[in-house]
Amino acid sequence: MSPDDRRDAPAGDTYPYLRAATTGLRHHTRAQSATGQAQPSDRPHLDALHAHLTALHRLIDQAAEQTRPERPAAGRHLATAHARVWQAADSVHAAFHLVPAAADDGTCHPERLPEGPPFLTICQRHLAAVHAIRRKTTAADLAS
Template sequence: MTSRTHPGDAHPYLRAASAGIRHHIRGARTRPPVVDRVHLDVLHAHLTALHQLLDHLAETARPPCPAAGRNLAVARTRLWQATAAVHDAFHLLPTATQDAAAECHPERLPEGPPVLTICQRHLAAGHITRRTTTPTDLNRPRTTACVR
């Protein structure tokens, strides 16, 4: 016998992540938001995780439901564009030492490269994008519409 659960209970971690983002937005409304490199790094990590999830969902949905798979693939592409914009914004913010070159070249850091920098994470997510998306797709305006 199978028990019927609430749809939101099937994905507790995704629900918790969404709740965390809503909490952050509410907090930003009550006090002036501070945009710093740490903030954008965490946001970039969240976006790349969502990108990986959408990649998996698009590939899983494509065989049984091609139209749904295509729409998820478009969502994955748009999320990649948002991730790239956050990565670019990260590099435009000032650093504590104003040595932006060290951020892009972790091998030059005296303590050695960090385990995972925003650039390394961005490159890893870029491999998914290059595997599944053409440059034309990345520049194409959104053309899907609700069919209902």
């Protein structure tokens, strides 16, 4: 498929992985609301949400880079969205560390996991996103 064909194709056909992710998020949201009981978010839920936000952050960054040369105004809007999604991911990361860890019954040994303790994976993902946002965004952009 050539780039011109992709421009004319519906978004669902061009980006099937994005459509699948959106469907997964909708399913998760419906499952949360179907219980009828408001439950506070736990660490796994916040970790999954952070993973989605950082993936969306990368996707918007790509879209902004590809759009900016041909359509500067649209590129600026995407750059703003890029910063806002980063702010959301940063807040979710902070919330993750404020939620208490699940009670350990003594059988879990995170030091034995090849990727390290579970709380470090969100931090590693967040650190990678920090590097990406600092390359392209100033502190003033993030504060505005």
